Amino acid sequence: MSAGRIRPPGGALLLIVAVIALAGAAALAVIAQMPSRPAPGATLQPANAPLARAEAGRPAPATAIPTTANPEVIPEIGAAPLFVAFEGDPRAGQRAVMGAASGGPDAACFKCHGVAGEGDSVGAFPRLAGQPAYYLYRQLTSFADGRRPHDIMSPIAAQMTEQERRDAAAYYAAARAPFRPLPPGDPKLLQLGGRIAIAGSQARGVQACVGCHGPDGLGVPPDTPYLAGQDAAYMEAQLQRWSEGRRDTDPLGVMADIARRLSPQERQWVVRYFAALPPPAS
Amino acid sequence: MAKKLKPVDAVLVGMGWTGAIFAKELAEAGLRVVGLERGRMHETIPDWQSPAMHDELKYAVRWGMMVDVSKETLTFRNHSDQTALPMRQLGSFLPGTDVGGAGVHWNGQTYRFLPSDFTLRSHYSKKYGRDFIAPDLTVQDWGVTYPELEPFYDHFERVCGVGGRAGNLKGQRMPGGNPFEGPRSREYPNPPMIQAHAGALFEKAAASLGLHPFPEPSSNMSRAYTNPFGAQLKPCMYCGFCERFGCEHFAKASPQVCVLPLAMRNPNFELRTGAHVNRVLLDASGRRATGVLYVDGQGREFEQPADIVVLCAYGLWNVHLLLVSGIGTPYDPATGQGVVGRNYAYQTTSSVKVFYPPDVNINPFMGAGALGTVIDDFNGDNFDHGPLDFIGGGYIAAHTTGGRPIMYHPVPPGTPRWGSAWKRAVADNYNHVASIDCHGSSMSRRQNYLSLDPTYKDAHGRPLLRLTFDFPENDRRMSRHLTDQAERIAKAMGGRLTDRSDRSDTYSIVPYQTTHNTGGAIMGTDPRTSAVNRYLQSWDVPNLFVQGACAFPQNAGYNPTDTVGALAYWSVKALIERYLKRPGPLVQT
Numbered sequence: 001m002s003a004g005r006i007r008p009p010g011g012a013l014l015l016i017v018a019v020i021a022l023a024g025a026a027a028l029a030v031i032a033q034m035p036s037r038p039a040p041g042a043t044l045q046p047a048n049a050p051l052a053r054a055e056a057g058r059p060a061p062a063t064a065i066p067t068t069a070n071p072e073v074i075p076e077i078g079a080a081p082l083f084v085a086f087e088g089d090p091r092a093g094q095r096a097v098m099g100a101a102s103g104g105p106d107a108a109c110f111k112c113h114g115v116a117g118e119g120d121s122v123g124a125f126p127r128l129a130g131q132p133a134y135y136l137y138r139q140l141t142s143f144a145d146g147r148r149p150h151d152i153m154s155p156i157a158a159q160m161t162e163q164e165r166r167d168a169a170a171y172y173a174a175a176r177a178p179f180r181p182l183p184p185g186d187p188k189l190l191q192l193g194g195r196i197a198i199a200g201s202q203a204r205g206v207q208a209c210v211g212c213h214g215p216d217g218l219g220v221p222p223d224t225p226y227l228a229g230q231d232a233a234y235m236e237a238q239l240q241r242w243s244e245g246r247r248d249t250d251p252l253g254v255m256a257d258i259a260r261r262l263s264p265q266e267r268q269w270v271v272r273y274f275a276a277l278p279p280p281a282s
Numbered sequence: 283m284a285k286k287l288k289p290v291d292a293v294l295v296g297m298g299w300t301g302a303i304f305a306k307e308l309a310e311a312g313l314r315v316v317g318l319e320r321g322r323m324h325e326t327i328p329d330w331q332s333p334a335m336h337d338e339l340k341y342a343v344r345w346g347m348m349v350d351v352s353k354e355t356l357t358f359r360n361h362s363d364q365t366a367l368p369m370r371q372l373g374s375f376l377p378g379t380d381v382g383g384a385g386v387h388w389n390g391q392t393y394r395f396l397p398s399d400f401t402l403r404s405h406y407s408k409k410y411g412r413d414f415i416a417p418d419l420t421v422q423d424w425g426v427t428y429p430e431l432e433p434f435y436d437h438f439e440r441v442c443g444v445g446g447r448a449g450n451l452k453g454q455r456m457p458g459g460n461p462f463e464g465p466r467s468r469e470y471p472n473p474p475m476i477q478a479h480a481g482a483l484f485e486k487a488a489a490s491l492g493l494h495p496f497p498e499p500s501s502n503m504s505r506a507y508t509n510p511f512g513a514q515l516k517p518c519m520y521c522g523f524c525e526r527f528g529c530e531h532f533a534k535a536s537p538q539v540c541v542l543p544l545a546m547r548n549p550n551f552e553l554r555t556g557a558h559v560n561r562v563l564l565d566a567s568g569r570r571a572t573g574v575l576y577v578d579g580q581g582r583e584f585e586q587p588a589d590i591v592v593l594c595a596y597g598l599w600n601v602h603l604l605l606v607s608g609i610g611t612p613y614d615p616a617t618g619q620g621v622v623g624r625n626y627a628y629q630t631t632s633s634v635k636v637f638y639p640p641d642v643n644i645n646p647f648m649g650a651g652a653l654g655t656v657i658d659d660f661n662g663d664n665f666d667h668g669p670l671d672f673i674g675g676g677y678i679a680a681h682t683t684g685g686r687p688i689m690y691h692p693v694p695p696g697t698p699r700w701g702s703a704w705k706r707a708v709a710d711n712y713n714h715v716a717s718i719d720c721h722g723s724s725m726s727r728r729q730n731y732l733s734l735d736p737t738y739k740d741a742h743g744r745p746l747l748r749l750t751f752d753f754p755e756n757d758r759r760m761s762r763h764l765t766d767q768a769e770r771i772a773k774a775m776g777g778r779l780t781d782r783s784d785r786s787d788t789y790s791i792v793p794y795q796t797t798h799n800t801g802g803a804i805m806g807t808d809p810r811t812s813a814v815n816r817y818l819q820s821w822d823v824p825n826l827f828v829q830g831a832c833a834f835p836q837n838a839g840y841n842p843t844d845t846v847g848a849l850a851y852w853s854v855k856a857l858i859e860r861y862l863k864r865p866g867p868l869v870q871t
Contacts, residue, residue, distance in 0.1 A: 200530075202327035205514060211332045211530045212519060252517035253506055 088133055088170025096160070096168045103159035109168060112152075118177035124233040130281020133173035134222035139249065140165040147248045179229050179282035185272050193273030196266060204261040209270065212254075217274045229279025235271035284575055284583040290314045293574055293588035295559045295603065296595030298383025299843065300829035300850040302537035304592050305545035305553075306511075307854045311862065314550050316586060318557040318576055321380030325538045330386075330528030332521070338688045342526045345372050347387045349379045356598065356747040357735045358791045362615060366748045368738050374790070375628075375797040376526070377596045381555060382537045384596065384797060385843070389525045389651030389683060390501035390534050392444045393840035394435050394848075396662040397428035397464040402836060405663060406673050415673055416756050420618075420625055420726045421836045425807040425816035428464045431848050434855075436467055438847030439499075442535035443507040443515050445472035446499035460496045460656070462664040475504045475518065480644050480716035481655030483636075484680030487774035493657045498679060499844075500652030501535035511544045522684025524651025534651065554578075560742050562591055562607040562826065571609075571826045577742065589865075590825050590857070597832030601732045601802035602747040610803075610813050610822045613731050615750075621813040621821075623732035625801040626749065627837040630676070630722035630757045632765045632785045636777035637694050638714040645713060646685030654681040654719075660767050661839040662723070672759040676722030676839030678768045685712065692717070695781045718772055720764045722785075723839040724800070727754040732802040752789045761785050798842050800834040805849075807869075815869040817856040818849060824867045827853055 095101070097115070099108030109128075113119055117129030128136060142148035143157035144165075157165065195201075197217065200208040210217060212224050219226030227235065241247040242259035250256065262270070291313035294301045301317055308315045324330070340346045349355075349372075357366035378384035398405040401423045406415055415421060448469045449459025474497030477485070485495040502518040509515065518533040532539055545551045556579030563572045563585065573587035593600040604610055604622045613624035638644070656679040658664055667673060684690070692715040693707040735748035753761075765784055772780040785795075806812025809821035818833055820826040829850050831842045838845075856868055 199328040199331050200326075202325065205532065207327070207516070207531050208331040211521075215333045254517055254519075257506060257516060 088137065088166035088168075088173075090167065090171040090174045092163075093167035093169070093171025096164045097171050101160050101164045101168070103156050107156040107159060109156075109172075113172070114177065116177035117172040117175040119231050119234075121182075121231045121233065124231055124237055126231055126234040127177065127229060127279060128172040129175040129177035130279065131173060131225050132219060132221035132223065133169045135219075135225050136169035136172055137166055138223065140169060142249045149246065176281045179278050181278075182232070182275060185276065189269050190273050190276060192266075193269030193271070196262070196270045197273050201262075201266070204266070206258050206261050209274070216277055218280050226280055227274040228277035229282065230271075230274060232271045232275035235274065236267055239267045239271070284585040286585045286587065289573070289587035289589070290316045291588065292316075292590040292592060293318065293586050294592045294594050295562075295574060296320075296383065296593070296599070297381045297537070297542075297553065298378065298594065298596070299385040299537050299541075299847055301592075301594035302382075302385075302541040302545060303847070303850045304594060304829070304854055305551050306541050306548070307851075307858065308590075309545055309548040309550035311858045312550065313590075313862075315545075315552070316588070317545075317551065317553045318559050318574065318586070319381050319553065319555045320558040321555065323381045323553070323555050324386070324528070325381075326528070326530065326532055331530045332523070335527055335530050336521070336523050338523075338686045341387075342686065342689055345376060345526070347378055347380065347526065347528070348372055348376045354740060356602075356749055357738055358749045358751070360750070360752040360788060362729060362750055365737070366735055366750070368746060369791060373792045374795045375799055376794070377598060377797065377799075381542070381553070382528075385535075385537045386528045387524075387526050388501075388534075388536075388843060389841075390442075391652040391654070391841040392439060392442060392446075392499045392501045392535075392844045393677075394463060394499075395428070395838045395840055395845050396462065396664070398663045399838040400424045400426060400428050400431070402673070406667070409663070410667060414667075416754070418727050418729070419673070419754060419756060419836075420728050421673070422625075422804075422806060422811060424835055425805050425812070426849075426852065431845075431852060432464065432467060434848040434851040435844060437510075437851050438844060440471050441509050441511070441540050441847070442501040443472055443503055443509055443540075444470055444499050444501050444535075444844075445474050445497075445504035446470040447474050447497055449494075449496060458496060460658050461494050462658045462661065470499065472504045472507055474498075475500050475502060475650060475653050476520075477655060478645075478649065478653050478680075478682035480646070480680045480682050481653070483716055483775050484718065484771065485655045487771050487776070488655075488657050491771060491774055493659045493771070495655050495657050498652050498654035498656045498681070500650070500654075501843075502529075502650040502652050503533045503535075509540055511541070513540050513543060515539060518650050520648050520650050520653065522647050522649035522682075522686060524649075525683055557584075558742075559595075559603065560606070560744060562593075562603055562609060562823075563587075564607065564609070564823065568608070569823060571823050590827070590861075592827045592829065594829045596799075597802060597830040598732070598747060598749075598799050600828050600830055600832045602734075602744075604803055604813070604828070605732075605734050605747070606744045609820060609826065612733060615729050615731055618728060619810075621804070621809070621811065623802050624811070624813070625726035625804045625835050626730050626732050626751060627724040627726045627800045627834065628751065628789075629724050629796045629798040629837055630753060630761045630764075630785055631795050632720040632722070632761055632768070633783045634718045634720075634765065634768045634772040635692055635781045635783070636716045636718070636772045636775045637692075637711060637779050637781065638716070638777045640710070640714060642777075643713050644682070644716055646682055646690060646715070649682040649684040651683050653683065654679040657771075660764055670759075670763065672756045672763070674723035674725055674757070674760050674839060676720055676760070676764050678764065678771065679719050679721065680716055681719055694779060716775065716777070718768045720761065720768050721796075721839055721841070722757065722761050722764050724798075724837040725754050725756050726801055726836040727756075730754070749791075753785070753787065758785075758787055798831065798837060800831040800837040800842060803828045803832040804835045805833040806835060809871055815867070817861075817868045818853040819856075819861070819868050821867075821871065825865065827857060829853065 097109040099105035112125040119127035143153040217227035239259040294317040297319035359366035447459040488495040516532045559576040561575045571591040610622040611620040613620040691708040697707040734745040738746045803813040
């Protein structure tokens, strides 16, 4: 999925159109095209930047990434994909992140994830800066609807409106945050983790992580998060949740299968490997 | 002087799909089995992992998984009055090499042939009259029928985890499937893949014309799947790197993922890679194979004695081995006598592209090898041939197999071939084109055949295989008709223009068409017109079995793998249940 790595024209309003294939329970084929690396800075771009908005029957501006077909021409037959437009406003998202969303100041995202989305390794709060907006949005939705139950996040996400979720996702997708590398770990364990990350494990029947999460774990927008520089404890906890069936945001069950096949030790190795790599948007 | 090795019960030549199937089944039947593969071992991990696997230049452009034609090739000519020349660069077809063979880098399109395909000559003769089939066509019945083969299709499809939607369950028509297919005893083991946008547009247009679209049967997994042997496959990620590539996700059925591990863990089976078989050895009577002669990676020659020899190489090379080993009578197109090399056929392909305006995005990169929406209304004898002047047909499909950066750049007709205008056209059209493929049948013809080349020899001193082939007039007519139908659908798909690519009248070995070479060691009921009997057992050498699409008397309008797999299970069952109890011909002449 190498297409579409084009920088938008400094738009204040990120236009993100996600195309979601919903065939029964399977929502796999997310083929949204979105800016892979938004404009620099956790701060926002000028508000007077051109507005890009996809409307039925009107082509997106030439500089925008190809988005979706005209929804009107998509037949609703067989397992045909449903097309869903996804838009978020990072400026409005900033307000939500800072505590102006429906959940109020107590639910302010920045308190755990940081103003720039840098995360907090003390509490295993994941880094969000530069994660694909559609991925972040989908996680918020999943926290809210129970596919990804979480003591802290589920109530917060449930309180947010649909638009607030989109906006907050757009905000953190556009954010940049410094990367503070961990103290160097045991090189031998890093190597063991790197082997699984890059080549997989024939013995376990596990394919390489980078096959979906991108070379060097840099993520593949719109829906596959980066792992590089992500918090190790957070990633380990997620593998645990996948393996126990407590996270169900992957309709085809690929991550649950992988997490179950890896031993707890192997999971530690692989998350430490990714945590040591420099993330995007840093 | 070849070193003579310890005899085994069975030796398999080639370790692709049919080699893996025979290895597992014969080893489990208690036979000591050796599998000889000229290539190397490779498997999901570590060999097929991305991003290394997604090297389009290495694998798609430079044929990383195909036979190296600087070492092994064949010669080609269109007609018998020409001098054949060696194929020094791959083009029209891409035979695989290494363990798994083409079963590693195939697309996964897993079709059954129609019931009438197996009784082609008698079907057309009965329905349209004896003179309906053009006199130059040497098409014939297979000697096996669809009902006989159905359980073996079913089994192979479960081994592969094929996803699809049945159109005919035990004679009952099922909505959304192929209404023309032969009866299935069961539904597909997996649901169809998620339809691509191009497929949805095709489906709508085809349905509006009264045609019967259905999802392409696919060996790219639509969900996690465990096959009857316990082999586990995982869901396809629609990365668009199937054809010419190995699958990094355990998501495309291959011998390595589905069958071979079961053979490898059986102590009765031994796999030897780097073992190039040069000849099947016969005893003095010429009626019994005593083993094979092979050269290993160090150039040492070995004789592997065996009670049973099974040729499991690619169809072309199986025929070559028969010819260089002096098994069976070589076919002579002048007299029509002889059987080995007879009835070579291929596939008659063409395509139509639909160009859309910029607001219709096809997203071709989100693909899979067997991600397609198909109609079968113009395949086989699914339509009335009475007013037409040909036999056969083909399926028409909108495939979304991938939009890889080097080789995928559709541009409208009239675009310059290079330069800034071409680049602009590529950028403007990349995401706005749907491709419709016509996958037409190929009828065998008296003048098309395989033989030994009189001029060129390989590194082992053997004459090269010589291919003599041109499209029969029948197939040219069929292809024009089929492409007309595809164009009709294309025009109903709502694009701004369509572009039709007919197959050239004269076959060219240069442009890629498809790796569906068939015939040359065909099955049948009469030793005068077939090289092997209905169980793929050599008429001349009863302890020799010959697998693969070389057994097809002519090629149907479908991809061959499902039929190759079904025939292998049909053949190995007869071998185990009947031949082992009473070695000798399974069919009396």
